[in-house]
Amino acid sequence: MSLHLNAKEGQIAETVLLPGDPLRAQHIAETFFDNPVQHNSVRGMLGFTGTYKGKPVSVQGTGMGMPSAGIYVQELIQGYGCKTLVRVGTAGSYQKDVHVRDIVIGQAACTDSNLNFTRFGGLSYAPIADFGLMMAAYQRAQARGYAAHVGNIMSSDIFYQDDPTSFEMWANYGVLAVEMEAAALYTLAAKFGVRALCVLTISDHLVTKEVTTAEERQTTFNGMIEVALEAALGIE
Numbered sequence: 233m234s235l236h237l238n239a240k241e242g243q244i245a246e247t248v249l250l251p252g253d254p255l256r257a258q259h260i261a262e263t264f265f266d267n268p269v270q271h272n273s274v275r276g277m278l279g280f281t282g283t284y285k286g287k288p289v290s291v292q293g294t295g296m297g298m299p300s301a302g303i304y305v306q307e308l309i310q311g312y313g314c315k316t317l318v319r320v321g322t323a324g325s326y327q328k329d330v331h332v333r334d335i336v337i338g339q340a341a342c343t344d345s346n347l348n349f350t351r352f353g354g355l356s357y358a359p360i361a362d363f364g365l366m367m368a369a370y371q372r373a374q375a376r377g378y379a380a381h382v383g384n385i386m387s388s389d390i391f392y393q394d395d396p397t398s399f400e401m402w403a404n405y406g407v408l409a410v411e412m413e414a415a416a417l418y419t420l421a422a423k424f425g426v427r428a429l430c431v432l433t434i435s436d437h438l439v440t441k442e443v444t445t446a447e448e449r450q451t452t453f454n455g456m457i458e459v460a461l462e463a464a465l466g467i468e
C-alpha cells in the first residue's frame with residue numbers, strides 16, 4: 233500500500249506501462265494482458281496486472297500533468313519496487329513531417345514546468361530516456377513498419393496555451409511533439425536508478441490542426457502499446 237495506490241505488496245509487476253488516461257489502462261489490460269487483475273481503484277486511477285506473452289506486466293493510469301504522474305511514478309518505484317516504467321501517451325505534433333497517428337519516442341524531454349528548477353535550485357537538468365529501451369522501441373516500431381520518430385519532446389504544464397503559436401520556438405529547435413508527463417518520469421527514473429521511456433502517438437497536430445476523437449485516444453492506439461510492451465519486456 234502507498235498513499236495513492238491500494239495494491240498489496242507483490243501485486244504490481246516490475247514492468248509498468250503508464251498511460252495518462254485510466255480508461256486507456258483498462259483498455260490495455262483487457263486487450264493485451266492474459267488474466268488481468270485490477271490492482272488499484274484509489275481516486276478511480278485504474279491499475280491492472282497480468283501477463284503479456286507469459287511475462288508479468290502492469291499498467292497504471294497516472295492522470296494528466298507532472299504533479300499527478302510524479303506521485304504514481306514515485307510510489308510505484310519506492311512502494312512496489314518497479315524497475316521499468318514506460319509511458320504510453322498521446323501528443324500534439326509540432327512538425328509538419330510528424331503526422332497524426334505516427335509514433336514518437338521521446339529521447340529527451342524539455343519542460344516549461346518549474347518542477348526541475350525547484351528540484352535543482354534554478355539550474356537546468358536534461359531529462360533523458362533509457363537508451364536500451366529507446367533502441368528497443370525504435371527497432372520494434374521499424375520491424376512492424378510503423379511511422380516512428382525519435383527525438384526531443386516537450387512536457388508542458390499548459391494544455392491550452394494563451395498564444396497558440398508559442399510552440400514554434402520549440403519546433404524551431406527540433407522538438408517533435410508536446411505532452412505533459414515525460415520530464416517528470418525521466419527525472420524520477422534517474423533519481424531512483426530505474427529505466428524509463430515515453431512512447432507517444434500523435435493525436436492532434438499544432439501545425440495542420442488535424443485531430444483524432446476522444447474514443448480513438450482511449451482505445452485505438454494499439455501499435456504504440458505493442459511496441460512499448462515488447463521493448464519493456466525484451467520480447468523480440
Ligand SMILES: O=P(O)(O)O[C@H]1O[C@H](CO)[C@@H](O)[C@H]1O
Nearest residue numbers: 251252253296321322411412
Ligand atoms: O494521453 P495521455 O497519456 O493522457 O497524454 C496526453 O493527454 C493529456 C492531455 O489531453 C495529457 O496527459 C497529455 O500528456
Ligand SMILES: O=c1cc[nH]c(=O)[nH]1
Nearest residue numbers: 322323324410411412
Ligand atoms: O499534451 C498534449 C497531448 C496531446 N495533444 C496536445 O496538443 N497536447
